[in-house]
Amino acid sequence: MLAQAMVAEEGHQTGGPGNDSGDSDDHARSRREAFAEMYDNHMPGVYRYICYRVGNASLAEDLTADVFEKALRHFDSYKREKAKLSTWLTAIARNTVTDYFRKSSRVEVVREDDAPEEASREPGVEEQVARLEEVRQLKLGLSTLPQLDQDIISLKFGAGMNNREIARMLKVSESNVGTRLYRAVKRLRDAFKGWSNGTEG
Amino acid sequence: MARRDSSEKRFSDDIERLLRGEAPGPTAGDSDYAGMLQFARRIFALRQEPRPEFTRRLRDDLLSRAVEPDEAREHGGVRSFLDNLLFGRPALRLALVSSFIVLAAVGLMWRAGMISPMMEQAGEAAPAMLEEEGEAATAMLDEEGAAAPPAKGEEEEDTMRVTEEAEETAEEECAPVPGFGATEMPVDIRAYTAPSHKYGAAVEISIVFENAGPGTLSLQPFPPRVLIREAGTDTVVRSFAAGTSQLEQSPMESTQYSLVWDQKDDSGTQVSAGRYEIDIDTLEVYPSTNDVPLPASARGVVAFDVVSD
Numbered sequence: 001m002l003a004q005a006m007v008a009e010e011g012h013q014t015g016g017p018g019n020d021s022g023d024s025d026d027h028a029r030s031r032r033e034a035f036a037e038m039y040d041n042h043m044p045g046v047y048r049y050i051c052y053r054v055g056n057a058s059l060a061e062d063l064t065a066d067v068f069e070k071a072l073r074h075f076d077s078y079k080r081e082k083a084k085l086s087t088w089l090t091a092i093a094r095n096t097v098t099d100y101f102r103k104s105s106r107v108e109v110v111r112e113d114d115a116p117e118e119a120s121r122e123p124g125v126e127e128q129v130a131r132l133e134e135v136r137q138l139k140l141g142l143s144t145l146p147q148l149d150q151d152i153i154s155l156k157f158g159a160g161m162n163n164r165e166i167a168r169m170l171k172v173s174e175s176n177v178g179t180r181l182y183r184a185v186k187r188l189r190d191a192f193k194g195w196s197n198g199t200e201g
Numbered sequence: 202m203a204r205r206d207s208s209e210k211r212f213s214d215d216i217e218r219l220l221r222g223e224a225p226g227p228t229a230g231d232s233d234y235a236g237m238l239q240f241a242r243r244i245f246a247l248r249q250e251p252r253p254e255f256t257r258r259l260r261d262d263l264l265s266r267a268v269e270p271d272e273a274r275e276h277g278g279v280r281s282f283l284d285n286l287l288f289g290r291p292a293l294r295l296a297l298v299s300s301f302i303v304l305a306a307v308g309l310m311w312r313a314g315m316i317s318p319m320m321e322q323a324g325e326a327a328p329a330m331l332e333e334e335g336e337a338a339t340a341m342l343d344e345e346g347a348a349a350p351p352a353k354g355e356e357e358e359d360t361m362r363v364t365e366e367a368e369e370t371a372e373e374e375c376a377p378v379p380g381f382g383a384t385e386m387p388v389d390i391r392a393y394t395a396p397s398h399k400y401g402a403a404v405e406i407s408i409v410f411e412n413a414g415p416g417t418l419s420l421q422p423f424p425p426r427v428l429i430r431e432a433g434t435d436t437v438v439r440s441f442a443a444g445t446s447q448l449e450q451s452p453m454e455s456t457q458y459s460l461v462w463d464q465k466d467d468s469g470t471q472v473s474a475g476r477y478e479i480d481i482d483t484l485e486v487y488p489s490t491n492d493v494p495l496p497a498s499a500r501g502v503v504a505f506d507v508v509s510d
Binding site for chain 2: 068079098185
């Protein structure tokens with residue numbers, strides 16, 4: 001209880017979503033609104049990041065739900081002066097994905113017939129099949145990259161973070177992120193059959 | 202080399218433009234680079250958006266609980282009573298906070314060895330006891346019924362996973378420290394590597410340190426010493442020296458440290474096929490506000506195999 005009280009107090013003092021008015025209605029409303037705003041602004045990015053990491057839409061939904069459950073639990077202790085909300089949430093997402101892989105005790109081995117469940121909702125069977133194939137190839141290619149490179153690709157293309165944000169999150173230099181991104185995309189391209197220079201669209 | 206660096210920088214800039222919905226810069230006839238950009242576009246196009254039903258359902262579920270604490274308060278009950286008691290009365294809150302600070306100070310002084318009932322009782326025997334400070338402290342905790350560390354033999358026999366089991370060990374080893382409690386390990390340490398590696402292949406190891414406590418922490422030395430042990434015999438085959446810096450972590454912040462083991466022992470000889478363990482030690486965790494270490498000396502093991510072809 002004491003710890004909870006302290007956390008609540010900390011949230012009030014550090015510019016978290018809480019307020020000092022003491023009016024429970026206002027507090028509840030502002031907390032709810034702040035959380036809703038965070039969810040609306042950042043949930044798609046978190047989901048996309050997770051999707052790149054796990055390559056499975058329904059699993060990505062489960063893990064995204066876990067991320068926001070955690071965010072809700074720790075919402076009052078978030079300190080905006082320490083990190084941007086997107087960075088905070090992505091850090092939770094990274095840990096959630098990492099924990100998932102650890103708990104499931106598996107190495108991501110992608111079978112040739114391991115097609116994603118929901119690659120597309122666009123019309124056209126041929127387009128869907130082609131997209132499924134591309135997503136499958138991408139998943140295969142990503143799984144062959146070192147974990148750090150998978151993270152960089154996912155943070156870049158999924159979460160839409162810039163190199164500086166990625167560097168800060170992964171504790172590497174910004175130039176290293178650029179180098180690894182370039183090389184990872186190059187390796188992916190080489191692994192992607194039919195996507196070598198100039199053959200694509 | 203310079204050309205590649207330039208391409209990497211240009212590529213990063215172009216990806217940023219792409220993500221902002223802008224057109225990338227001209228490729229100036231560089232077909233390889235154009236191919237890279239084209240492929241990056243495909244990666245971008247393949248990203249999957251969340252289903253609207255999922256988005257809405259999760260949102261509703263979370264928001265219904267985002268106000269629960271306040272609703273519970275409105276509806277009364279024990280929690281409401283305690284909340285009112287603690288937060289509705291500034292004087293009581295001040296008294297509570299003061300008591301907590303005093304308790305914290307006493308706890309930290311005790312941890313620092315400035316208060317030691319055993320030393321007072323022992324009188325002249327104190328210097329001798331100081332030489333065996335660790336064991337004496339263990340004995341004291343045992344007698345007082347507080348959380349005591351396991352016997353040294355037990356500690357060495359234990360094979361731990363880095364996260365949960367390391368936390369459990371920390372719980373056993375720790376006396377209560379204000380702000381974290383005896384049952385809470387403030388730093389979550391997880392090590393990752395593939396479960397098996399080919400003989401002679403480089404072993405990529407990632408170690409994630411996450412501040413799971415409520416306050417800013419300093420981890421030192423950073424990186425901590427990492428040992429590769431032969432499972433079963435517990436022999437250290439390779440030792441990666443600790444760094445000399447320290448790492449400051451805010452609550453919920455995590456830091457990834459990566460290293461590569463070339464499967465060679467400290468003398469440069471390829472190790473034999475078998476099971477090995479990654480052991481992290483020497484790490485001490487300090488709250489940023491003082492220099493008394495928290496009871497989070499981290500030591501954990503994650504095992505993997507080196508297999509012959």
